[in-house]
Amino acid sequence: xxxxxxxxxxxxxxxxxxxxxxxxxxxxxxxxxxxxxxxxxxxxxxxxxxxxxxxxxxxxxxxxxxxxxxxxxxxxxxxxxxxxx
Numbered sequence: 479x480x481x482x483x484x485x486x487x488x489x490x491x492x493x494x495x496x497x498x499x500x501x502x503x504x505x506x507x508x509x510x511x512x513x514x515x516x517x518x519x520x521x522x523x524x525x526x527x528x529x530x531x532x533x534x535x536x537x538x539x540x541x542x543x544x545x546x547x548x549x550x551x552x553x554x555x556x557x558x559x560x561x562x563x
Contacts, residue, residue: 481547484554491557495549503545509559511537511545516553521546531555 481501485492493501495518503509511520513531520529523543530550531537539545547555 489559493547493555493557494552495547495555496552497549500546500548501555503539503547503557505542506539506545506557506559507542509539509557511539511547512556512558514554514556517550518553518555519548519550521548 479496479499481496481499482494483491484494492514495501495516500521511518511531513533513535515533518531520531520537522529522539522541522545524541529537
């Protein structure tokens with residue numbers, strides 16, 4: 479299952495995620511990823527450690543490299559600071 483875009487509003491995009499189907503973000507410095515439900519696993523270019531978010535936690539993208547966001551099981555995230563697709 480691919481990441482599913484479930485809501486878009488000004489500056490926000492909300493996705494439903496599942497295991498083994500990462501959301502790919504690039505050229506997104508300063509955007510914030512907020513975990514709405516479940517657990518999100520983030521792997522980011524030039525970061526030595528992955529980040530794990532639980533519901534209510536946030537992560538700010540530090541550079542314009544590739545960022546992969548995947549759920550552990552299933553979950554929902556919101557990306558703040560996005561342009562509508």
